[in-house]
Amino acid sequence: MRMDDPLLCVRGLKVGFPTADGVVKASNIVDLTIRAGETLALLGETGSGKTVLGMAILRLLQPNTRIEGEILYRGRDLLSLPQEEMQKVRGREIAVVLQNSGTSLNPVLRVGDQIAEAITLHRGLKGAEAEAAAVELLDQVRITDPARMAREYPHRFSGGMRERALIALALACNPSFLIADEPTRGLDAVTKREILNLFSEVNRGRSVLFITHDIEAAASLAARVAVMYAGEIIEIGPVDAVLSSPAHPYTRGLLESLPAKGMRPIPGSAPSLIAPPPGCRFFPRCSCGAGRCEIEHPGLVEVGPGHYARCMLYD
């Protein structure tokens, strides 16, 4: 593998959830690459499929989910790995900071033990050594009095502290790739900034997939950003390019809905993912849609250096 080969390469990923009403197509032909040391932000509203994508990479979705496509990590297709091999990848090579820190830690186990568990599993340290390593990690994420906090239970941690603990847990085994799902959701502005600073500090040199709906957070952390809508990536490119000169109407709408820019929401709502529209999925809400958009499904088209958009305007 060459030095600048992508670390992670998602090709043609389709994820479907069978439900009583039909299959929910949460992800539709997603193609994504992330290089070593690069931070890619995955931007989108709730229901856009961004968390599904993150979970799919580590195969953490429900057992009856239908997944097609390839997820190549260092050249190996994760989707075709047997369970035991996948377990070796999880936590060690690729780690995840889950959404909703309030419920992501086991309430009846001490925080230190939960971190030590990962250390014992992947780094081989046992007992007191693992505990010490856990305390050190808590220190690295700037939790005050880490030795005492390690012996506490999660309900004693504040929201911000829990977030730090989850980050510590994810970094316990120094993974090459980190997936962070909304690490700042529900936090107040000050804590949010602290967490984001911490985040960028501890992840220097690491590949990160930063899943968020917070445009500013994405802007401050990421080198590239991908925008998702209704299960598809509709725009992807360098963060400056995408955020200052957005190509896709949806991205433009997103930026305009920011408080700073005037807070104009996009009219309408996201389409049903069981029976999505045949053409462009954004067409029903698009202010510049044409006849083609309704029937033809647009592919990703280059609109600038490394900048792509899925829109008929550029085809």
Add this chain to the structure above:
Amino acid sequence: MRAAYLLRRLLYSAVAFGISVTIMFVILRLMPGDYITLYLEGIYVIAPPEVVQAYNHAYGIDRPLIDQYFSYFLGILQGDWGYSLSYSRPVLDVISEKLVWTLVILLPATILSIIAGIAIGAYSGWRRGSKADVALLNGMIFLRAIPSYWLALMILLVFAFYLGLFPLGGYVSLSALDTGIDPLDVLNHAALPIFTLFLFSVTGTYYLMRNSMLMTAGEDYIVTARAKGLDDMTILRRHALKNAMLPMVTRVALQCAGMLTGSIFVETIFSWPGIGMLTFEALQVRDLPLLQGILLMDTLIVIVANIGADMIYPFVDPRVEVGNDARA
């Protein structure tokens, strides 16, 4: 802080107990006819008035109601639970004696059913929808629907009567008259009742544990555990089990408390001389004081079990501190 909570709880339970006693007293006084006459009619058919009067006086029925109530209440607190008509002994004595024998079969059955119920319930819930789960679940629904008296009867018929593997009833063989009570012999007699009680209670534990596990399995921290790279069984053991067992603490305590209901049919069919059988006999001869005492004992057990569960719970769930009534 803990002491204050404990005190408050005890006080509350004492009040509940007191009210139960009062309710029982009231209900029994509302009975048509008086219970002495009723009992004597069982013996004499038409009770001669002098006998009725003598009994009434001996049992204090001819005193004013309030008087009776207070002496009854005070008596309860002091351990005088009345006098059994059929045994001619203090009620509490009779009950305590028989209670021991009930515990001989109840304790092993309960412990076994808890262990088994938790183990297979947890596995079933964890692997929901699998062949094992579906088979177990249907089996348990089936088992639970069978009335306890019929289950006991069938077990007795099949294992003792037709297959002759175990004795037909009682707690010792006739040989005990000569050789004294042999523990192995008692065990032999206790085997089928224990088995029946076990079958009866394991379904409840299984069902609760399975439900609890179903909810636990969907929690976020389980996903975290998976994301760490742990394997399935380890996650079940170390993360899911402890959380799923939390609601079990209270439920199990309540199950223990419902022992009388479970044991009455089993003991009657297997002729096991415990509280269940005692209740049955008391019903036949209409020994009201004895029945009253049994009901009181059962209420007391329920109260104690509840307090016990409350006390234990904080030790098991780190989120709850003693003093919060925040029970899951």
Add this chain to the structure above:
Amino acid sequence: MPGRNTALYLSLGVVLAYCGVALSAPVIAPFDPFVISGPPLAPPDATHLLGTNDLSQDIFSRLIWGTRATMVLGFLGAVVSVVMGTAVGIVAGYYGGRVDEAVMRFLDVMMTIPFFPLLLVLTIFFRPGIYVTAVIMGLLGGLGSVRIIRSQVLSLAVADFVVGTKALGARDGYIMARHILPNVLPLVGVKFVTSAQHFMLVGIGLGFLGMGDPNVVDWGQMIERASKNGGIVLGLWWWLIPPGLAVTVISLALAWFAYACEERINPRFQVMRV
């Protein structure tokens, strides 16, 4: 899932069959259940499909007639239980505050007294017929369902649509009947079925203990009589087994029905985060 539906329809079919038998007992039973109709303790033959008991009564006819007592005990009891539990639960949950407090305290005390022993004590002295027994069971048993219904009502009472209706000026009674009740009905329905099953078992258990109504043919009494009069030692399986089997089958049917309904109402799918 095909399995779930067949269970539903099959169990419903069984329940309806039992109801049918109960209703048509005078027509389909070959003999009067109390009348002497042949030699005592006779094994099954062409006239007496299940033989006769110690009083020379036809067991098969008694089995058929016994269905009535079972149905009354189960369904009447369930109706009383559900009506009471729902009414109290809705009122407590809807009004909240002191009404709720009072109800809960009352429940706390009443629930410490175990259901079955209390039932026994009441039965022994009032010696009620099956109708009164069913009502008593319903009242005592209904207490248990109050908590569950109340907790659902609590969450409903603060739901937007209820608050909205209140704001429009609707009266409490109207809201409770029109908006809260329908939402609680699925829960109530399941409770009805499980209560029916429970009361059937308990009611027949009472008969087994000798607390039954002697004027009525009751499967529990049949089993009791059979075991007392040498049913076990003499191996009189045709007397001993059918009543118990009859109870078990209806109990199973109700249990499966309740389970199938429960799975429908409470689909335990896990919420997908996207």
